[in-house]
Amino acid sequence: MNNCPLPIIDYNKIQIGHGGGGKLTNQLIEKLFLPEFRNSFLETRHDGAVIDFGNLKLAFTTDSYVIRPIFFPGGNIGTLAVNGTVNDLAMCGAKPLYLSVGFILEEGFPLEALYQVVQSMGKAARFAHVEIVTGDTKVVDKGKGDGIFINTAGIGVVESGVEISPKRVVSGDVVLLSGDIGRHGIAIMAVREGLDFETEIESDCAPVSDLTLDLLEKGVEVHALRDLTRGGLATALLEIAETSSSQIRIEEEAVPVREEVQGACEILGLDPLYVANEGRFAVFLPENHAQRALEIFHSYPLGKDACAIGRVVSSGARGMVTAKSQLGTNRILDFLSGEQLPRIC
Amino acid sequence: MNNCPLPIIDYNKIQIGHGGGGKLTNQLIEKLFLPEFRNSFLETRHDGAVIDFGNLKLAFTTDSYVIRPIFFPGGNIGTLAVNGTVNDLAMCGAKPLYLSVGFILEEGFPLEALYQVVQSMGKAARFAHVEIVTGDTKVVDKGKGDGIFINTAGIGVVESGVEISPKRVVSGDVVLLSGDIGRHGIAIMAVREGLDFETEIESDCAPVSDLTLDLLEKGVEVHALRDLTRGGLATALLEIAETSSSQIRIEEEAVPVREEVQGACEILGLDPLYVANEGRFAVFLPENHAQRALEIFHSYPLGKDACAIGRVVSSGARGMVTAKSQLGTNRILDFLSGEQLPRIC
Numbered sequence: 001m002n003n004c005p006l007p008i009i010d011y012n013k014i015q016i017g018h019g020g021g022g023k024l025t026n027q028l029i030e031k032l033f034l035p036e037f038r039n040s041f042l043e044t045r046h047d048g049a050v051i052d053f054g055n056l057k058l059a060f061t062t063d064s065y066v067i068r069p070i071f072f073p074g075g076n077i078g079t080l081a082v083n084g085t086v087n088d089l090a091m092c093g094a095k096p097l098y099l100s101v102g103f104i105l106e107e108g109f110p111l112e113a114l115y116q117v118v119q120s121m122g123k124a125a126r127f128a129h130v131e132i133v134t135g136d137t138k139v140v141d142k143g144k145g146d147g148i149f150i151n152t153a154g155i156g157v158v159e160s161g162v163e164i165s166p167k168r169v170v171s172g173d174v175v176l177l178s179g180d181i182g183r184h185g186i187a188i189m190a191v192r193e194g195l196d197f198e199t200e201i202e203s204d205c206a207p208v209s210d211l212t213l214d215l216l217e218k219g220v221e222v223h224a225l226r227d228l229t230r231g232g233l234a235t236a237l238l239e240i241a242e243t244s245s246s247q248i249r250i251e252e253e254a255v256p257v258r259e260e261v262q263g264a265c266e267i268l269g270l271d272p273l274y275v276a277n278e279g280r281f282a283v284f285l286p287e288n289h290a291q292r293a294l295e296i297f298h299s300y301p302l303g304k305d306a307c308a309i310g311r312v313v314s315s316g317a318r319g320m321v322t323a324k325s326q327l328g329t330n331r332i333l334d335f336l337s338g339e340q341l342p343r344i345c
Numbered sequence: 346m347n348n349c350p351l352p353i354i355d356y357n358k359i360q361i362g363h364g365g366g367g368k369l370t371n372q373l374i375e376k377l378f379l380p381e382f383r384n385s386f387l388e389t390r391h392d393g394a395v396i397d398f399g400n401l402k403l404a405f406t407t408d409s410y411v412i413r414p415i416f417f418p419g420g421n422i423g424t425l426a427v428n429g430t431v432n433d434l435a436m437c438g439a440k441p442l443y444l445s446v447g448f449i450l451e452e453g454f455p456l457e458a459l460y461q462v463v464q465s466m467g468k469a470a471r472f473a474h475v476e477i478v479t480g481d482t483k484v485v486d487k488g489k490g491d492g493i494f495i496n497t498a499g500i501g502v503v504e505s506g507v508e509i510s511p512k513r514v515v516s517g518d519v520v521l522l523s524g525d526i527g528r529h530g531i532a533i534m535a536v537r538e539g540l541d542f543e544t545e546i547e548s549d550c551a552p553v554s555d556l557t558l559d560l561l562e563k564g565v566e567v568h569a570l571r572d573l574t575r576g577g578l579a580t581a582l583l584e585i586a587e588t589s590s591s592q593i594r595i596e597e598e599a600v601p602v603r604e605e606v607q608g609a610c611e612i613l614g615l616d617p618l619y620v621a622n623e624g625r626f627a628v629f630l631p632e633n634h635a636q637r638a639l640e641i642f643h644s645y646p647l648g649k650d651a652c653a654i655g656r657v658v659s660s661g662a663r664g665m666v667t668a669k670s671q672l673g674t675n676r677i678l679d680f681l682s683g684e685q686l687p688r689i690c
Contacts (some may be wrong), residue, residue, distance in 0.1 A: 005459050013453050018484050022394075035466055036463045036464055037480075039476045041478035073406055098394070104496075105359045111354055119376050122381035131386065133384060134394045134407055138494075139687070141687070153407055342486070343483075
């Protein structure tokens, strides 16, 4: 049946880290998926595929959501499943339009909880101007799932003539960040660990497509967009650096992190640069477009804390990301082996 | 948070039957999903949504696959995940083009098995002329999943000008069946129950889009198509009868069932009309197109046993399906409460 030997991979069994978006996930993608599914769409290593249908350019993307706990301050697995896929479409420069939804439910899961999740999905879809047009429900026996897993796939239209892709990133590009980081990951961890903060930390889970579309409609030249989900800001920058063979330098001081998130990170031993977000993204664009872009960001509540955090300092080299600390020292950021927070999305 | 009370539903916890495609699944769809996601696409109750993009008509569909065991005679969960979604697109009259894939893996799942599944998906995709263009991998902790779950979503182009939809079914339509039924379900049950038949029963898992597209290209007027997956032929006919408010009468004798499948059904206490298939479908079409359609069917190995099994005897009534047995008696078919075979796809 299986004629080819298993490609050389560090482990012979799936590890939690294979789902973390870091080194192990990349190994799976590069050694297992790409060689078997090989096509030009997958090779762009983008958040979704952008497909030409004659005059029409569509973006197509998918994500499964396995987050624990399923309810958290600022949202639930349903909000996340809608916004996550909406945002992946937004990162392709697309206007999100249609979603599919696949539920995998565990026998015994309370209908009341399903109803809350479904209501949140309906609300999130209306808020993001998308329709859930097709779906599927499967049930697995008790002990063979974990309450509820949700997959969403999405279709959007790329209306601007511009190609948005990590490959377009060049030396001199400015890196903008859409707001403060780390709130989604910390909100989840606080619930998991039963931590009680003075101020409740809410997930930043939100759809960002109104903002990205406005940037494009107003003529801002955008080279690449990347949302800061699994693996956080650091992983997103590393992926862009690798795909575009460029070196990125950021100022850690410029990255907004709320005081309570910073405090929680210290207690939990986490690096905020690697903590997941669900409503935050980075923009790579030419310096002469940065000011205009920031003005647009600041006109949205979602983008009120947007700022420049660094730039692309060279291209055509091995991908690298360095962060200059408040003390003036530079550290080289690297992919985590797995994910500091499993099942965060 | 949740302002509306839970709609009245027979159970307050998810039952295995909620995933069976029968009465309980319909209750979830009608009472929970449709009211929250309401839009015209979902209301067609089709295998996928058909969406207009100016001149372009696209079909969009999704399914999750949670089958046990993941390897079976004639295929594995990967073959199924590709062919199942390809076939859902085919049932919309579409030419399948692009798939997304979402893996939910359980910690400890052997890489070797994943590799076999991924190889099968690549092979099945090439065989069905589709490309897997975007994907996602999540890992859940040991004991919180069941090895591997796969979601695929698919996009296809509807090239014919004709609308294919259960709503177009009218009195006088002939019902064609593409081949013998029950092999997929029995192949799975044989492995699960450790049954040993003289001849190994192989799943009928296959892509049917070449055949459906050929019917359309050759000008056969097709009113509706439906694949015979969860709940088998009976459930498919019942869904069409209900959506089109029509009464369907079939001759049980005309339905091809292989001898070994019939035998296994008797041993296992199953009704072949309700056993799942993964490469079989029914066509509803005007009587004067039936002969031409059967000629086309018979020119494909996949359609060599195709035959007429009944017709639509009235419309505008309450949906009903009756089967005339070999003894000449009529029985009324009804939705099963759940599924006689859980986790069959």
